[in-house]
Amino acid sequence: MSRTFYMPTRIEHGPEVLSKAGLRAQEMDLRHVLVVTDPVITAQPFFATFIEAFAKSDVRVSLFDECGIDARLAHVDGQTARVLREGIDGIVGIGGGSAMCTAKAIAMAVPNGGFSNCVGPDAKMRRAMTMIMVPTTAGSGAEVSQFTLVRDDLNSTKFVAGGPQSFPNLALLDPVVLADIPPRLGVISAVDALVHAFEAMFTSLATPLTDGLAVTAITEITTLLRADKATPEQRERALVAASVANMACGNARLGLAHAASLPLEAHCSVVHGIGVGVLLPRVLQFNAPSAPEKVALIADRLGLPCDADQIAQWLLQIYAEIEFPTHFDDSSLIEGYEDSLAKLALPGLYGGPVQKDDDGIAWVNSPNIRRANAADVAALYRSCLR
Numbered sequence: 001m002s003r004t005f006y007m008p009t010r011i012e013h014g015p016e017v018l019s020k021a022g023l024r025a026q027e028m029d030l031r032h033v034l035v036v037t038d039p040v041i042t043a044q045p046f047f048a049t050f051i052e053a054f055a056k057s058d059v060r061v062s063l064f065d066e067c068g069i070d071a072r073l074a075h076v077d078g079q080t081a082r083v084l085r086e087g088i089d090g091i092v093g094i095g096g097g098s099a100m101c102t103a104k105a106i107a108m109a110v111p112n113g114g115f116s117n118c119v120g121p122d123a124k125m126r127r128a129m130t131m132i133m134v135p136t137t138a139g140s141g142a143e144v145s146q147f148t149l150v151r152d153d154l155n156s157t158k159f160v161a162g163g164p165q166s167f168p169n170l171a172l173l174d175p176v177v178l179a180d181i182p183p184r185l186g187v188i189s190a191v192d193a194l195v196h197a198f199e200a201m202f203t204s205l206a207t208p209l210t211d212g213l214a215v216t217a218i219t220e221i222t223t224l225l226r227a228d229k230a231t232p233e234q235r236e237r238a239l240v241a242a243s244v245a246n247m248a249c250g251n252a253r254l255g256l257a258h259a260a261s262l263p264l265e266a267h268c269s270v271v272h273g274i275g276v277g278v279l280l281p282r283v284l285q286f287n288a289p290s291a292p293e294k295v296a297l298i299a300d301r302l303g304l305p306c307d308a309d310q311i312a313q314w315l316l317q318i319y320a321e322i323e324f325p326t327h328f329d330d331s332s333l334i335e336g337y338e339d340s341l342a343k344l345a346l347p348g349l350y351g352g353p354v355q356k357d358d359d360g361i362a363w364v365n366s367p368n369i370r371r372a373n374a375a376d377v378a379a380l381y382r383s384c385l386r
């Protein structure tokens, strides 16, 4: 079976790359950009510098700063209409995954007659608008990803959308953005990136290219998570590692931790990074019998015993060190509902029809290396409760 590895996004990283944003926009023939962000970011000192960079290059800026937790369909629809109305020719996302996913969804929706025409992991669509992305957390990797995840509040669902036509054109990774990040947000974001790297290794689409990137990201992120106070150089490494993790999972896709976390995020108010992070050690143990060679590769690079149970314990030990939850703390929303939540995980992260085998058993729609049914997912949830 043939495989394709995509990574068309230009990545610039290092101190002061934010100040090049306007110049780069000008080089890409942009005259009027929509900057998509949230009110926390607009209050940061680096944001003023960032906006000034566009003014210095005669690139006009319109601002949307109402992003919050998750990219919201209502924001995407509203700003898509605005882009068309104001003749905006480029989209800039600066923030965490929610802001960048909102920006990307707008960039996809405008040339495709609306976001609904872009839904699905392999949507056939026209090239998205020119995009510049600036991650302000080392986590989601949305700056180098073709995908966006958008929440529809009316139906309590999340849509994945994207394809090769929706990679950002430019990602600017500047360590200044992490200088004042709240520690808890930094940790949750880093664990999300770590899960991206792990999940990329345990899918049916993984290749030596994606494995190499993923295992590099795992090594780097776990080293940085346990480092003492981060230096600017370490902050830059963290941003790069999150991008590397997403280059892996953007091609190999994500597996069972992300699929199983979705219902918890949609119905139990579990934060994405915590949902996937708590599930990760258990999913690793679940997947290990189907990919012992991947366990061996990770163990070799990390200097750990070649044993998934011990790697899972090592992860939980890191979580304890960095004060990341090892279990779902507020299990009241999950306990007793494991079976019904597990059924909601069956459509998977990427959507599509639920697969049933000849015996009528439904399986999670996921490229995860080991297929899982609702009973498996319910057991995973139970293993995450205290």
Ligand SMILES: [Fe+2]
Pocket: 140, 192, 195, 196, 258, 272, 276
């Ligand atoms: Fe994630």
